[in-house]
Amino acid sequence: MSYRIVILGGGTAGTLVANRLRRSHVGSELAITVVDQDDRHVYQPGLLFVPFGLADPRRIVRSRRAQLRGGVAFRQAEVERVATAENTVYLSDGTEVPYDVLVVASGASLLPDETEGLTGPGWNESIFTYYTVDGALGLRGALEGFNRGRLVVNMVDMPIKCPVAPLEFCFLADWYLRKRGVRDDVEIVYATPLDGAFTKPVASAHLAGLLAEKRIVLETEFATGQVDGEAGQLVSWDERELAFDLLACIPLHGGASFVGRSPGLGDELGFIPTDHATLQSQAAPNVFAIGDATNLPTSKAGSVAHFEGETLVENIERLLAGQGLVSSFDGHANCFIETGFHKALLIDFNYAVEPLPGRFPEPRIGPLPLLKESRLNHVAKLAFEWIYWHMLLDGRDLPGISAQLRPRGPRRAHNATQGVTE
Amino acid sequence: MTPLTATGEPVAVDAEGFLTDSAQWTEQIGEEIARENGIETLTDRHWQVVKFMRTTYLGTGAAPSIRSLGKLSGVPIKELYQLFPKGPAKLAAKIAGIPKPRGCI
Numbered sequence: 471m472s473y474r475i476v477i478l479g480g481g482t483a484g485t486l487v488a489n490r491l492r493r494s495h496v497g498s499e500l501a502i503t504v505v506d507q508d509d510r511h512v513y514q515p516g517l518l519f520v521p522f523g524l525a526d527p528r529r530i531v532r533s534r535r536a537q538l539r540g541g542v543a544f545r546q547a548e549v550e551r552v553a554t555a556e557n558t559v560y561l562s563d564g565t566e567v568p569y570d571v572l573v574v575a576s577g578a579s580l581l582p583d584e585t586e587g588l589t590g591p592g593w594n595e596s597i598f599t600y601y602t603v604d605g606a607l608g609l610r611g612a613l614e615g616f617n618r619g620r621l622v623v624n625m626v627d628m629p630i631k632c633p634v635a636p637l638e639f640c641f642l643a644d645w646y647l648r649k650r651g652v653r654d655d656v657e658i659v660y661a662t663p664l665d666g667a668f669t670k671p672v673a674s675a676h677l678a679g680l681l682a683e684k685r686i687v688l689e690t691e692f693a694t695g696q697v698d699g700e701a702g703q704l705v706s707w708d709e710r711e712l713a714f715d716l717l718a719c720i721p722l723h724g725g726a727s728f729v730g731r732s733p734g735l736g737d738e739l740g741f742i743p744t745d746h747a748t749l750q751s752q753a754a755p756n757v758f759a760i761g762d763a764t765n766l767p768t769s770k771a772g773s774v775a776h777f778e779g780e781t782l783v784e785n786i787e788r789l790l791a792g793q794g795l796v797s798s799f800d801g802h803a804n805c806f807i808e809t810g811f812h813k814a815l816l817i818d819f820n821y822a823v824e825p826l827p828g829r830f831p832e833p834r835i836g837p838l839p840l841l842k843e844s845r846l847n848h849v850a851k852l853a854f855e856w857i858y859w860h861m862l863l864d865g866r867d868l869p870g871i872s873a874q875l876r877p878r879g880p881r882r883a884h885n886a887t888q889g890v891t892e
Numbered sequence: 893m894t895p896l897t898a899t900g901e902p903v904a905v906d907a908e909g910f911l912t913d914s915a916q917w918t919e920q921i922g923e924e925i926a927r928e929n930g931i932e933t934l935t936d937r938h939w940q941v942v943k944f945m946r947t948t949y950l951g952t953g954a955a956p957s958i959r960s961l962g963k964l965s966g967v968p969i970k971e972l973y974q975l976f977p978k979g980p981a982k983l984a985a986k987i988a989g990i991p992k993p994r995g996c997i
Contacts, residue, residue, distance in 0.1 A: 627959055663958075665979070691979060693958065695970065707973040722959070738963045767954075 472499045473790055476559055476569035478549055479726070480506035480534035482514075482863065483761025483775035484575030490783045490865030492539045503543040503567065505559070509534050512603060513858060514631065515772065515851075518638055518808065520606035521613055521718075522646045527603050537863045549576075549728040552735055554754040571756050571786055574735070574742050576726035578631055578762040578770055584722045585626055585697060592699025597717045600639065601631070612716055613646065618655035619715030621647075624704060626694045626722050627663050629741075631762055631770045634817070636660060636720055637667060637677055638808045643718075644684045645810030661689040661704065661712055673817055673825040676841055680809060723770075725763060741765040746821065747797035749782045756789065758782055768801040768821060776862050777802040777873040783865075802875045804830070806851040814847035816840050820875040831870045833877070895924040910985065910992050914949070917989025925987050930977070934987070938975050941965050945981075946988040955985045955993035 475491060477484045488504050516530035535544040548562040552572065559567040580601055582588045588597065598609040621643060625636045640660050647653040660667075660681065666674040667681055667688060681688050695707035697717070704712040725740025735753045736742055742759035743752040744766055751757040760782050761775035768774055781799040788795055801821030806814050816838050817825035829836035838847055861868060895903045903921055904912045909928075911917055922942060926934050934942070944965040949955045958981040962969035972980035981993045 628957070693973075693979075695973075707969055708977060738960050 472501055473570040475500055475502045475571050477504045477573040477575055479575035480504045481577050482772045485537045485863045486779045486865040488542045489539045490779050492542050505545045506534055507548045517600055517606045521600050521609040522642050527607055551728055552732040574759040574763050575761050576763050578723040580721045581724050582721035587697040590699055597699055599719050616716055617652045620657045621716045622659045622714035623718045624661040625720040630720050630723050633769055634805050634807045640686045641810040659687040661692040663693040665690050670824040737765055747799050748785055748795040769803040773804040780873045800874050809843050812848050813843045813845055814851050815843050816847045895921045911989040914989050922987045941967050941984050942988045945984045949990040955990050
């Protein structure tokens, strides 16, 4: 018999799952459909470079459909809601799409309207987000003419896609303004609701050191409650004020809007409560979630979606075969952090092991150093764009890089648990 | 001063003052931790948040973030900051005897 696999979202996670499933079932019993509301697949790591003139926005957007293997159906439509009790997706045009297995891969959405005043006066004039193509382009224009004053980079609250991106923005802004010879006249402030530069202690200390070296002011425990574009200031919930001339803002994130219209599917922020190790949703046994759409306590990042892909596809196959699921996903995340001046830092971690110094992917051999600035990491980050379009989206394993975090020596136990839950 | 458990033992806390065993918690311990952190009296509104934090943690294994508190606890974010200055989720978790919220990765 033929099974219907419906994948909501044709971004990084949805695309790689569709292609991986298709490759392992060529011409066989799976009817795979990917649903997305548009046909624009954005290479999101590229957005960071747009404001500094380092990436052409036209180059980072491609067709979603074109990234899918032959035999995978693409349906361009908006999702109204999911009824898990009926195994049916309702589209906004009234069509019903029944499924045997549903994969929620609809990512995270930006919610700038949830912060008072953020999209009011000054929005796209002195206030921008570089998390969209248009916002990144607007910011490029604003930065070109920015010669003096205070540039504030603010992440409103976690979770956000790519939690290191605000730091990378600060580092690149420092490089860019130096190159333009105006750095001494511009103050760069990074305002974060966290109590340090980053969420993980060892990496946080390293990154705080880098910020200080580059004379970037770190304003911690700043939880933005309101943005006053006319006065040019951020106001925190505890009534601290922070003036800006130019604001690069990372707005609140939530799940896709249909999640909120689907009873029992998501949490209060619209993310899908998901088993940490099997990727099965709590909503129903035949509903899985992957990538930024989940509520998993790991980074919202493409590398995570890639590492999850292997577990997810295996578990879909096991579910259809009536077998128990594997608990093989360990929260593995792997992120390059651009630090400017053609250097980058690399971090590698999972649910249990925080980012630590060492080498990647081979312990002690590398070649890439972890938690340390190097030119090689920068080159690797640039090379990743090709890997993304040609290997990662196609759902292929990357040579030498395992889905689970690799142990880095006798002192650190490998925390990934590989087991089968019935 | 380390608060004492119902049986007179010192409560086990981590370096930041969060209880390491949430089962040791009593309302009196919560009140003592509140006082140490500058909240003289816990009002009904404080308790609403503290109890919500504790119930959620015991039920789901995770402490809610400030955004989730604002949406689910019945107390708006602005007021949360008035009740628990600086970091409401962190301070309310400490008073509720549960681990530091790790909603942020």
